[in-house]
Amino acid sequence: MKRIGVLTSGGDSPGMNAAVRAVVRKAIYHNLEIYGIYHGYQGLIDGEIKKLELGSVGDIIHRGGTMLYSARCPEFKTEEGQLKGIEQLKKHGIEGLVVIGGDGSYRGAKALTERGFPCVGVPGTIDNDIPGTEFTIGFDTALNTVIDAIDKIRDTATSHERTYIIEVMGRDAGDIALWAGLAGGAETILIPEDKSNMDDIVSRLKRGHERGKKHSIIIVAEGVGSGVDFARKIEEMTSFETRVTVLGHTQRGGSPTASDRVLASRLGALAVELLIENKGGRAVGIVQNRLVNYDIIEALAQPHTLDMKMYQLSQELSI
Known part of the structure; x- marks a missing residue:
């Protein structure tokens, strides 16, 4: 190949810029x-395509977000939208494309393939919900953002002797909740993969209260x-004063961790x-710290799985 393209799609994640930098310079x-x-x-369909040089990606490895910007594009789910995109690629003489993103972005790449x-x-x-890789770019940074929030909230939870609920991202996958909850010492972790009932949650809170525990942290995906x-x-089922923090899009921002920068650089180059x-x-992905690559169509046919042994461990350690 003589000419390739790169795009970022879907929700942004810290480390996308590092991946773009690696693709461009490699x-x-x-x-x-x-x-x-x-x-x-959307930019592919509209022809928002520009040649990049070495200097185009200078001083971005430490920045969150994506210099290429991102957008949702329902039109690309249609045959007409996909053909428009391919027409633009051919118009610019682009022979191959690197797509950086999550599940929806992969589906777009699958359609082009x-x-x-x-x-x-x-x-x-x-x-962190892409099959075929143990870690995705941005997960480690988001995880550390959540842990930092848990540590701060625990301070005020202790001072006021309250139960605090922290809502984190994870519509279909509980990785952020599980890893952050385990690292932050949360008393209860609620994930999509294991729907806990309110009786269990309240029972755990009451057991803690009976042994003298004055505050609790609950992580909810x-x-x-x-x-x-x-x-x-x-509050309806107990007499415990409860407060809620929704972390929302703060989890997507911030300077990527060293781990995410290195992972993004390795995967982008591969x-x-x-x-x-x-x-x-x-x-592309990483398994046991080794870079791997696999068929993108086959990958999307596989379900994302959570480490349920780790989830069991979190329950054992929070008794």
């Missing part, structure tokens, strides 16, 4: 022309339900290597 190192596609698949256009997916999402609703139910070898229709 491509230029191997004498390829590299084009940035702005605003994700099925239409004969070589794509490589790079997992960029804080949810958004896919389980609203933290506000859980707080109301707890994606370019695959395109150089004319290997499209692939996705």
